[in-house]
Amino acid sequence: MIARIQGRIDAVNETAAIISVGEISYEVLTPAVDIAHLQRHIGQRISFVTLHYMEGNASFGQLTPRLIGFIRQQDKDFFEQFITVKGIGPRRALRALTQPVDRIAAAINQKDVRFLTSLPEIGKRTAEQIIAELSGKVDQFAGPGGTSAVPAARTDDQTAAIEAMIALGERPAEAENWVDRACRADPSLSGSGSIMKAAYRLKAGG
Numbered sequence: 001m002i003a004r005i006q007g008r009i010d011a012v013n014e015t016a017a018i019i020s021v022g023e024i025s026y027e028v029l030t031p032a033v034d035i036a037h038l039q040r041h042i043g044q045r046i047s048f049v050t051l052h053y054m055e056g057n058a059s060f061g062q063l064t065p066r067l068i069g070f071i072r073q074q075d076k077d078f079f080e081q082f083i084t085v086k087g088i089g090p091r092r093a094l095r096a097l098t099q100p101v102d103r104i105a106a107a108i109n110q111k112d113v114r115f116l117t118s119l120p121e122i123g124k125r126t127a128e129q130i131i132a133e134l135s136g137k138v139d140q141f142a143g144p145g146g147t148s149a150v151p152a153a154r155t156d157d158q159t160a161a162i163e164a165m166i167a168l169g170e171r172p173a174e175a176e177n178w179v180d181r182a183c184r185a186d187p188s189l190s191g192s193g194s195i196m197k198a199a200y201r202l203k204a205g206g
Contacts, residue, residue, distance in 0.1 A: 007021035047154055051076060073176055
């Protein structure tokens, strides 16, 4: 199972990014909301949390492995809940997610059919199904701490700091959050060690 991929963005089309890792290039499917962001960062490095699944019909032996990449851990967590709704598979969900997760989650909790039907692939009946199955179950994505801003592609030092914090027991989403906040507070930070120390100071309220 591929859980995370880091590499250079070589190309981006309407549904996926081509990520080069050493001499290997991977096609990584991405939510529609992230496509424009990725196109602006072609040539830069990025870190995705990933979801690996098989696409096709097993009865006919036609299964193709697919890799979905998410810039934020919370987007992956939301996606995994979103595709539990009857009739919404991975491909349909990727096309539908043209808005940030926090806005979609808030619309689900507010039973906002009009907003949900503004998303591609989501008709009135499907919107009502989403609300029926997920309302009250996506609070963590719609909370006041959520953000609709797309973060800039992380540097190697920032990615290394996140990985070190995860190795020390931090949850991936929390490590990403504190590193991003520390680097926004002090854009001059460099070196994974310095970034990690700044993230922990921020977390401790320092």
